Each structure stands twice: as structure tokens, then as C-alpha cells.
Amino acid sequence: xxxxxxxxxxxxxxxxxxxxxxxxxxxxxxxxxxxxxxxxxxxxxxxxxxxxxxxxxxxxxxxxxxxxxxxxxxxxxxxxxxxxxxxxxxxxxxxxxxxxxxxxxxxxxxxxxx
Amino acid sequence: xxxxxxxxxxxxxxxxxxxxxxxxxxxxxxxxxxxxxxxxxxxxxxxxxxxxxxxxxxxxxxxxxxxxxxxxxxxxxxxxxxxxxxxxxxxxxxxxxxxxxxxxxxxxxx
Numbered sequence: 001x002x003x004x005x006x007x008x009x010x011x012x013x014x015x016x017x018x019x020x021x022x023x024x025x026x027x028x029x030x031x032x033x034x035x036x037x038x039x040x041x042x043x044x045x046x047x048x049x050x051x052x053x054x055x056x057x058x059x060x061x062x063x064x065x066x067x068x069x070x071x072x073x074x075x076x077x078x079x080x081x082x083x084x085x086x087x088x089x090x091x092x093x094x095x096x097x098x099x100x101x102x103x104x105x106x107x108x109x110x111x112x113x114x
Numbered sequence: 115x116x117x118x119x120x121x122x123x124x125x126x127x128x129x130x131x132x133x134x135x136x137x138x139x140x141x142x143x144x145x146x147x148x149x150x151x152x153x154x155x156x157x158x159x160x161x162x163x164x165x166x167x168x169x170x171x172x173x174x175x176x177x178x179x180x181x182x183x184x185x186x187x188x189x190x191x192x193x194x195x196x197x198x199x200x201x202x203x204x205x206x207x208x209x210x211x212x213x214x215x216x217x218x219x220x221x222x223x224x
Contacts, residue, residue: 105156
């Protein structure tokens with residue numbers, strides 16, 4: 001009954017080697033988000049999609065890109081990972097008509113940069 | 115801008131009651147949410163308050179005072195499995211875009 005799925009759960013990459021993280025959802029929600037979370041910190045929003053409309057946070061580095069080919073899938077591309085990009089990456093979804101602002105998170109992908 | 119403050123750590127014993135406070139500053143307020151996150155896990159939604167007062171869901175309750183820009187999460191009959199981080203969050207306009215507090219790490223001891 002998984003609703004928000006992230007693959008892989010653990011990803012190891014080398015410094016500077018591009019990496020793609022994937023997220024899929026079975027909830028048919030309009031909005032999808034990507035967060036970066038470092039140890040003992042709050043999730044930090046990188047960007048989000050409302051349907052195909054892309055919304056980048058002002059402080060998200062250009063190194064981070066995203067694609068949403070359809071409602072169900074969303075990808076996070078890190079073009080040249082640095083050591084500081086090692087973190088947990090969380091995907092989440094929401095429904096704009098939800099009066100409680102609930103976001104549904106996937107289990108996350110833990111990225112290690114060597 | 116938007117900001118939220120909550121204590122960084124709280125410690126309690128099994129069976130006790132603990133209250134995690136959250137104060138916020140927002141340019142527009144829609145509601146206060148609470149999320150739980152276990153180590154290595156994903157945040158999960160716990161509760162939402164749009165109006166003043168107490169919302170109860172089992173052992174967990176959440177309170178909001180909009181005039182004081184303040185809310186809290188109350189956890190009763192604490193269990194070891196309640197050891198986790200708890201985040202308060204407010205909407206940052208837009209499409210259910212949330213701003214999270216820094217999180218409160220709750221440690222429950224026997």
C-alpha cells in the first residue's frame with residue numbers, strides 16, 4: 001500500500017558524478033516536493049511542482065534540477081554532487097484542496113558522496 | 115518572513131506527559147501542523163490546528179492560540195516508541211508549501 005515511493009533508498013556516488021533520485025506516487029496528488037534533510041535539521045524545501053508548474057526555492061543551488069514527466073513521477077538530478085550534498089532527500093506530495101495542508105512523505109533516499 | 119521556534123530537546127519517562135511548544139511568526143496564517151519523524155524515517159503527519167483550541171487524537175493532542183502565535187503538542191502516556199523528532203510547521207502561502215521548525219528531539223526513558 002505504499003503511497004510515496006523513493007528509489008533507491010541508499011545511493012552512493014562520487015564527488016562530481018551526476019546522480020538521479022526518483023520518486024513515484026499512487027495518490028494522484030497535484031503537488032510534489034523535494035526536500036533535503038541533514039542530520040538533526042528540519043527538512044529544507046528545494047523545489048516543488050504543482051502539476052507541471054515548477055517552483056524553485058530562491059536558495060536552491062543550480063546544481064539541483066528536477067523533472068516531472070507525469071503526475072506520478074518526479075526526479076531529482078544532482079549534476080555535480082559535492083561533499084556538502086550528502087543528506088537524506090525526501091519526496092512528498094499533497095493535494096491543494098486538503099484543508100489540513102497534509103504532506104505525505106516517502107521513506108527518503110540517503111545520499112553518500114565519496 | 116516566516117519563522118518557528120521550538121525546543122531542541124525534551125526528555126521524559128515512560129507513562130509521563132510531555133508538552134512540546136512552538137511559537138511562530140508568519141505574514142499570513144492558515145494553520146499549524148505537527149509531524150513526527152523517527153530516526154532514519156520519513157516525517158508523518160500528526161495533527162493540524164486552524165482554529166484556537168485543543169484537537170485530540172488518541173494519546174496526542176495539539177493546541178493553538180492564534181492571538182499568541184503559539185501552539186503545542188501534548189503527548190500522554192508516553193511510550194518508548196514515541197522517541198522521535200517532532201516538527202511544527204506553518205503554510206508559506208502557495209500550494210500547501212510548509213515551513214518547518216527546527217524540530218524537537220524527544221527521548222523517552224524507562
